[in-house]
Amino acid sequence: MTKILSTILSFLIFSCILYAQDKDFKEVNDINKTQTELAKLSKNTNSIQSTFIQEKHLSFLTENIISKGEFYFQSPNKLRWEYSEPFNYIIVFNDKNILIKDENKLSTFDTESNKMFSEINNMMIGSIKGSLFTDSERFKVKYLENSSQYLLELDPKLPEMKSMIKTIEIYIDKSDISVSSIKMIESSDDYTSIKFVNRKMNQQIDNSKFNLK
Amino acid sequence: MKSEFRIQKIKILHIIRNSKFVILNSIFFSILVVISSCSNPYKKLSKQDYSHSQIKNIPYALPYSEKTIIYKTDIRFYKNDISGLLIIKKTDESVYRIALTTQFGLKIFDFELNQGNLNVKYCVEYLNKKIILNTFEMDFNLLLMQMNFESLTAYDNKMESQRVWQLKSGKLNYNYIQNINSDKIENIRFKKRNSEKISLGLHSYKGDIPENISLQHHNIKLEMNLKLIQ
Numbered sequence A: 001m002t003k004i005l006s007t008i009l010s011f012l013i014f015s016c017i018l019y020a021q022d023k024d025f026k027e028v029n030d031i032n033k034t035q036t037e038l039a040k041l042s043k044n045t046n047s048i049q050s051t052f053i054q055e056k057h058l059s060f061l062t063e064n065i066i067s068k069g070e071f072y073f074q075s076p077n078k079l080r081w082e083y084s085e086p087f088n089y090i091i092v093f094n095d096k097n098i099l100i101k102d103e104n105k106l107s108t109f110d111t112e113s114n115k116m117f118s119e120i121n122n123m124m125i126g127s128i129k130g131s132l133f134t135d136s137e138r139f140k141v142k143y144l145e146n147s148s149q150y151l152l153e154l155d156p157k158l159p160e161m162k163s164m165i166k167t168i169e170i171y172i173d174k175s176d177i178s179v180s181s182i183k184m185i186e187s188s189d190d191y192t193s194i195k196f197v198n199r200k201m202n203q204q205i206d207n208s209k210f211n212l213k
Numbered sequence B: 001m002k003s004e005f006r007i008q009k010i011k012i013l014h015i016i017r018n019s020k021f022v023i024l025n026s027i028f029f030s031i032l033v034v035i036s037s038c039s040n041p042y043k044k045l046s047k048q049d050y051s052h053s054q055i056k057n058i059p060y061a062l063p064y065s066e067k068t069i070i071y072k073t074d075i076r077f078y079k080n081d082i083s084g085l086l087i088i089k090k091t092d093e094s095v096y097r098i099a100l101t102t103q104f105g106l107k108i109f110d111f112e113l114n115q116g117n118l119n120v121k122y123c124v125e126y127l128n129k130k131i132i133l134n135t136f137e138m139d140f141n142l143l144l145m146q147m148n149f150e151s152l153t154a155y156d157n158k159m160e161s162q163r164v165w166q167l168k169s170g171k172l173n174y175n176y177i178q179n180i181n182s183d184k185i186e187n188i189r190f191k192k193r194n195s196e197k198i199s200l201g202l203h204s205y206k207g208d209i210p211e212n213i214s215l216q217h218h219n220i221k222l223e224m225n226l227k228l229i230q
Helices: A002-023 A031-044 A115-129 B002-039 B052-057 B130-144
Strands: A047-057 A065-074 A078-085 A089-094 A097-102 A105-110 A139-145 A149-156 A167-173 A178-185 A191-201 B046-050 B069-077 B080-092 B095-101 B107-114 B117-123 B151-157 B162-169 B172-179 B184-192 B195-206 B209-217 B222-228
Touching (some): B046 B052, B080 B107, B117 B130, B130 B184, B130 B195, B130 B209
Antiparallel strands (some): A047 A191, A065 A078, A097 A105, B069 B080, B107 B117, B172 B184, B184 B195
């Protein structure tokens, strides 16, 4: 009985710590120092391979909509999102080309002809590479931290971006200066959060991952 | 012998005359059928009138489902392809939220359909035009059976194993076509002065909810294909 109680108690304490970690973000004291620290992000990130879990929150739903898959990034501008849930869907950004495989149908676009995809591409690569929060023309940036993470809050300045997104939150682990999650909050407060788990940094990624046939 | 031959000849002539009559008759009859089908194709079928509140007799569960329904959706609108997840949630009696998000989660639109009226909570700029919103209003009203109507009549088409539930409002007809064998609504047709404007096919039911829905407009280049996820 005492064993069960102590397990429950330790679980509760652990949950409280986790909760506190998540909430306890304060503005950083020295922005310049943080910026120097975060500059490592773009230097350190040549490639990423990771599982991702995407959660969509809509105010009128009690449960979030979950999507999952594999994520690949190769510097400077190659990206592959391979969704396996709730259905198979692959989107590849390779320089100026966008390739989409929707179940078995392949389609190609170029980023110039599709503004929305181009914007998403810039946002994702910019978040991961760290170029987004140095883009003071397009974003107002707030630097926060807790004991284990940095949190960057980016408010878009351009009206076309503002109409889609209120704030982008980028969570960066202090241990290896890598992005652990991104949260895109819309003006209605509905949000999409993407968590990167089992991240493998700077490992060789086969070039075929950025081509679709 | 000769008289026998004459009798046969008369008989043959009679048959020819008769068959001419039959052919003429059948042409006349087909013209009649075509004319009558222009006015109401179900006129000759046995029918039964229902009151407004008996709309629940239509075996169509989608509008009444309390669950969150998610369809993988592809919309082709002229040369634009829009794809993502369509989320349908009944939030109250005759009130629905209908949202489309991209694969990455960003919202394309978020509508409330309240007693058949579409209210825009959010819509990307390129779709936020009155004519497009009116089209969506009509489409979702058809899908969720939310339109206003004056009368409800069911026609039994035994030859086709169908029962046609017809909601009528002036010159507008909304036909929910039930397959008698499967007991499911498999087609929805919207007609204005008997010319078809929108048709929906509902296939492979999973319980009460159709797994595949294809919606097609006949006067504009707009089609939607939905595939059930949840």
